Amino acid sequence: MLDVLVVGGGLAGLCAARTLHRAGRRVRVLEAAPEVGGRVRSRVVDGFTLDAGFQVLFPAYPAVQRQLNLGALDLVPLLPGAAVRRGTQVDLVGDPLRDPRALVGTLGSRVLPLADKLRVARLAAQLRLPAPHALLRGGDETTEAYLRRQGLSEQAVDLFFRPFFGGIFLRRDLSTSARLFRYYFRMLLDGGAALPREGMGVLSAQLATGLDIVTGVQVTHLSPHGTHVTAATTAGDLDARQIIVATDPRSAQDLTGESTGLTGIGSTYLYYAAPREIDPEKRLLLNAEPGLINNAHWTSQAVPGRAPAGQHLLSVTVLGLPAQDDAALDTAVRAELSRWYGAQAAGTLRLLGTERIPYAQYAQPPEYAHTLPGHATALSGVLLASEVTAMSGIQGALESGEKAAGIVLGDLVIQSRPRGA
Numbered sequence: 001m002l003d004v005l006v007v008g009g010g011l012a013g014l015c016a017a018r019t020l021h022r023a024g025r026r027v028r029v030l031e032a033a034p035e036v037g038g039r040v041r042s043r044v045v046d047g048f049t050l051d052a053g054f055q056v057l058f059p060a061y062p063a064v065q066r067q068l069n070l071g072a073l074d075l076v077p078l079l080p081g082a083a084v085r086r087g088t089q090v091d092l093v094g095d096p097l098r099d100p101r102a103l104v105g106t107l108g109s110r111v112l113p114l115a116d117k118l119r120v121a122r123l124a125a126q127l128r129l130p131a132p133h134a135l136l137r138g139g140d141e142t143t144e145a146y147l148r149r150q151g152l153s154e155q156a157v158d159l160f161f162r163p164f165f166g167g168i169f170l171r172r173d174l175s176t177s178a179r180l181f182r183y184y185f186r187m188l189l190d191g192g193a194a195l196p197r198e199g200m201g202v203l204s205a206q207l208a209t210g211l212d213i214v215t216g217v218q219v220t221h222l223s224p225h226g227t228h229v230t231a232a233t234t235a236g237d238l239d240a241r242q243i244i245v246a247t248d249p250r251s252a253q254d255l256t257g258e259s260t261g262l263t264g265i266g267s268t269y270l271y272y273a274a275p276r277e278i279d280p281e282k283r284l285l286l287n288a289e290p291g292l293i294n295n296a297h298w299t300s301q302a303v304p305g306r307a308p309a310g311q312h313l314l315s316v317t318v319l320g321l322p323a324q325d326d327a328a329l330d331t332a333v334r335a336e337l338s339r340w341y342g343a344q345a346a347g348t349l350r351l352l353g354t355e356r357i358p359y360a361q362y363a364q365p366p367e368y369a370h371t372l373p374g375h376a377t378a379l380s381g382v383l384l385a386s387e388v389t390a391m392s393g394i395q396g397a398l399e400s401g402e403k404a405a406g407i408v409l410g411d412l413v414i415q416s417r418p419r420g421a
């Protein structure tokens with residue numbers, strides 16, 4: 001019999017399985033999709049490497065440092081800051097300390113007036129001091145309220161923080177917990193952001209290496225029997241002494257009866273191929289005007305190799321799940337890109353794909369952490385792992401997998417202890 005069956009091969013499940021495998025346990029991962037990775041996957045379309053939505057890695061995440069061999073991921077650091085777009089007007093918001101080339105542009109930026117630049121520098125100095133996990137404690141409020149309390153101007157908040165952190169929290173209203181804002185800001189200060197040359201999917205592939213994984217098998221029901229748990233699956237029944245449910249929240253609820261009560265946030269991505277260079281900018285592009293586009297990124301400028309030689313890859317992020325069909329959405333996004341680059345350049349773009357992700361993250365308003373479920377479930381021998389026990393993101397998923405594995409290892413030691421010992 002298996003020691004542990006892990007249901008779900010996203011980062012949380014893979015991390016849990018790897019921790020258990022390394023501790024010598026017989027562990028198998030069952031993944032419903034044809035491949036592992038969950039929300040962290042990449043695919044190649046016409047020679048372009050597309051991630052499942054635009055996401056980046058913060059190498060300073062503590063769990064990333066513990067779990068991943070960063071050297072083997074072939075990471076390309078992204079330039080700090082962003083280029084803020086208002087039509088054809090572009091303002092650079094960079095970090096001159098980490099990217100001296102940004103000095104002139106940042107000093108002259110109309111997005112962050114001098115007083116705001118000084119306040120951001122003061123904020124950075126404050127947030128560098130505590131241990132990162134301490135930033136997740138203490139009083140909470142919305143990110144917008146926190147930024148205002150720091151004295152940042154409405155212009156700085158609207159033109160930079162709203163679209164920049166909108167791209168991270170997948171909502172532009174800055175209603176996300178200020179604790180998370182402080183944590184992410186610190187992660188950016190400590191290690192910036194990076195993209196693996198071969199796509200974000202290499203994170204999942206690295207975690208999956210050497211594990212017993214069966215894909216294309218969905219777990220439909222769990223029945224505890226005291227000494228073991230039976231998993232009913234689309235490929236038959238399977239027994240294990242313990243089961244870790246590392247699925248999305250809805251599936252976890254179906255399997256364990258535990259309701260997370262979390263609200264999912266959707267987002268939509270359009271990928272375009274360009275036959276010539278339209279914009280040499282390597283930084284994240286933020287749309288400071290009202291519109292569908294929140295942010296965009298010429299990924300092939302930042303990470304050569306993500307597009308075939310001589311071609312270019314543009315990734316566009318639209319927050320939420322727009323009502324338009326794909327063709328109408330493409331037309332509307334192109335109209336916005338025309339305001340940046342002119343109709344002729346926008347007309348040369350070829351749509352490679354549109355990805356609508358109904359549950360990309362969950363909403364994390366102030367004090368959200370108090371509402372998160374723990375690892376225990378009402379089913380004996382069944383534990384929960386996934387970002388839902390920690391925080392929405394790569395750090396939360398890995399941390400959750402580590403902790404669930406740790407609990408299982410403790411339990412297995414107790415179970416295998418001789419009577420009376």
Ligand SMILES: Cc1cc2nc3c(=O)[nH]c(=O)nc-3n(C[C@H](O)[C@H](O)[C@H](O)COP(=O)(O)OP(=O)(O)OC[C@H]3O[C@@H](n4cnc5c(N)ncnc54)[C@H](O)[C@@H]3O)c2cc1C
Nearest residue numbers: 008010011012032038039053055056219247251387393394
């Ligand atoms: C577009 C986008 C952008 C993001 N940007 C960032 C970012 O920049 N930084 C960051 O830190 N995080 C980001 N995230 C969040 C991050 O990707 C997730 O937090 C993390 O991948 C969640 O991992 P997980 O293992 O908890 O869940 P998932 O990745 O959802 O994995 C769950 C797995 O369980 C499988 N499964 C479900 N039900 C069953 C079943 N019954 N039987 C078997 N298998 C099942 C699913 O197929 C899936 O593979 C982003 C996410 C998206 C989608």
